Amino acid sequence: MKIAFKKLSSQSLHFEVNRDNAFFSGELTLKKSNLAQLNGTITGSISTPCDLCAEEVERSLNEEIAFYLSDGIYEGSNEWMDVVEVDHSIIDMNELLRSEIELIKSDYFCCKNCEGTSLDREF
Numbered sequence: 001m002k003i004a005f006k007k008l009s010s011q012s013l014h015f016e017v018n019r020d021n022a023f024f025s026g027e028l029t030l031k032k033s034n035l036a037q038l039n040g041t042i043t044g045s046i047s048t049p050c051d052l053c054a055e056e057v058e059r060s061l062n063e064e065i066a067f068y069l070s071d072g073i074y075e076g077s078n079e080w081m082d083v084v085e086v087d088h089s090i091i092d093m094n095e096l097l098r099s100e101i102e103l104i105k106s107d108y109f110c111c112k113n114c115e116g117t118s119l120d121r122e123f
């Protein structure tokens, strides 16, 4: 799913996109001529390896996602904001979901079998 930046307005635009078993839905709202706000959630699941035993497990998702999108290079001074710069004025929702999933995958994760093993270890 690709959305042209110029299609955005102050009226929220609903989007839905999925990748494997992960679903990303939410709204895009234009805040300024070249700045839009994205609010959404990622649900469903992703397959990811356990950090301890490396076994692939299905991890369920329930992530609140919120950031800004800038049409071209963002030159604002609000450094506290999470701003993603959009190339060629086209917002690639699949690409946004892919990078969010990469972020989630980079978090520490251990499967149910490994959960608590370091605490329950018997000497």
Ligand SMILES: [Zn+2]
Binding pocket: 050, 051, 052, 053, 054, 055, 110, 111, 112, 113, 114, 115
């Ligand atoms: Zn494990």
